[in-house]
Ligand SMILES: Nc1ncnc2c1ncn2[C@@H]1O[C@H](COP(=O)(O)OP(=O)(O)O)[C@@H](O)[C@H]1O
């Protein structure tokens with residue numbers, strides 16, 4: 001084995017993120033990794049990616065980039081696409097899956113794989129603002145008048161009117177009857193909307209965060225204020241159902257090339273219905289995740305370190321055929337789901353990842369446990385709270401989120 005030092009550089013392509021990158025950087029320093037390999041000892045550097053003009057032929061100093069801008073910031077998106085194509089960069093998430101980040105594509109894909117997606121229709125927008133001169137002739141020639149009342153009957157009540165590409169509960173309306181549906185559509189403006197059957201009543205709402213092959217289930221309370229939506233409940237579903245949701249999440253993520261994403265599923269009459277699982281680049285803020293935040297930070301670290309250390313090749317194109325082959329192979333849905341999950345685990349290299357973590361990152365939990373008691377960690381929480389809350393609430397909410405992280409530490413005391 002060579003005694004050469006090999007530096008792997010991980011880039012953080014960030015926007016408004018405050019808390020998780022600080023914790024990620026502090027923990028990477030504390031981990032102080034030296035991973036032996038045939039070519040030498042692998043060490044890790046973390047740098048923030050800056051926005052600047054770039055030459056399309058320029059080389060790229062990063063081995064892995066964790067990106068939180070591509071879905072809305074075009075300059076970074078194009079730099080990332082260039083770096084993947086020209087420099088063989090590995091990026092979370094695949095920027096070509098962007099077209100699937102609207103819910104619509106993911107509903108279609110998951111229906112194709114046999115998942116129980118609630119009945120969903122897409123309706124053309126109510127209004128148009130575009131100055132495009134083709135809009136009028138196109139619509140007057142080809143747009144069919146339709147009866148929203150009939151559509152409502154087909155979908156059933158209650159239903160949800162929501163943008164086909166939604167996010168952050170924007171313009172989501174629950175309609176109990178036809179007048180409510182008509183009103184919601186009238187008010188929907190230029191958005192392309194879905195009308196979706198309500199999963200009602202549901203008895204469990206679970207968010208499953210997926211990061212590479214890692215998953216984490218949270219019982220979610222959509223009625224609560226933002227800081228209480230991710231509950232701290234445990235044992236809220238039987239192990240077999242947790243396993244079912246894990247497989248669904250891995251399937252969705254592997255299908256679209258999403259390395260981090262969160263999937264929302266609702267349970268009604270014992271059946272899990274995925275309703276919103278196109279949340280790639282998911283919420284990573286301590287102000288919503290609190291108790292679950294340490295899990296997410298360690299998940300970021302594990303997967304990015306694994307990808308950088310092993311120089312695993314990024315899957316640059318989406319290959320759906322193997323999923324469809326399973327979908328068309330017959331058998332029960334559970335059997336097919338097992339097949340999808342096996343494929344997903346192969347794509348995410350679950351077994352090799354577990355082995356790598358056991359061998360090289362066995363101290364990570366203990367480092368996290370210690371770090372999340374430190375002033376640096378508390379300062380990261382306070383910085384995030386300061387951005388979001390009015391001055392007179394900063395102390396109160398810093399203590400609230402910090403207290404929940406300490407609860408996580410108390411419950412994880414066995415790892416110290
Ligand atoms: N089909 C549905 N059945 C029951 N509740 C729903 C349904 N669709 C949406 N909701 C409710 O509306 C919220 C927002 O809808 P969602 O599809 O998750 O959009 P967004 O992408 O904006 O989060 C969900 O968290 C859930 O509480």
Ligand SMILES: [Mg+2]
Nearest residue numbers: 168169264276
């Ligand atoms: Mg949602």
